[in-house]
């Protein structure tokens with residue numbers, strides 16, 4: 001791959017890695033897209049961990065949430081990031097694997113503080129319609145946080161496509177990278 005394309009790919013991954021490590025990074029909360037019944041489903045999530053060399057991204061969610069059902073039907077996940085200061089958009093496509101109640105989930109879970117554990121401790125599944133407002137937690141939810149562990153899931157994404165767009169005053173710069181035969185293949189694109 002040409003040097004300039006290689007630099008772009010390295011730079012893009014650095015930004016994504018920083019998204020998970022730096023709470024102030026604009027790449028911390030990408031939009032992810034799945035294929036729903038009648039439309040594309042989009043939602044904001046938090047990047048939890050990124051391994052650029054292994055092309056892996058971890059997101060945490062509730063195993064009962066609709067995005068999991070959608071990924072079970074079609075396991076390809078799309079990511080959309082935008083860095084407003086740098087005027088860089090990054091789009092990813094990834095193959096996903098859902099982790100639940102395994103050793104890696106246990107490691108994360110043990111480090112999740114109580115206030116964040118409550119996200120996984122609702123009585124009813126996320127997205128269940130209810131008649132009156134409720135945060136979904138029972139009064140004694142803190143006594144049953146092990147149920148939260150059962151609901152806790154990691155969406156593990158293996159990225160196979162990365163598209164980069166940098167807006168410029170004079171010219172925009174756009175490139176696409178595909179992971180094939182254990183290598184990234186890059187190409188410029190018309191912006």
Ligand SMILES: Cc1cc2nc3c(=O)[nH]c(=O)nc-3n(C[C@H](O)[C@H](O)[C@H](O)COP(=O)(O)O)c2cc1C
Nearest residue numbers: 029041043044045046060061062065066067068127
């Ligand atoms: C800033 C922000 C961060 C969020 N982070 C997560 C997250 O890490 N995991 C998650 O499942 N939902 C997260 N959400 C909620 C999702 O956007 C979404 O509303 C929820 O997961 C339900 O999605 P679903 O019905 O498509 O499964 C976040 C929302 C916001 C606004």
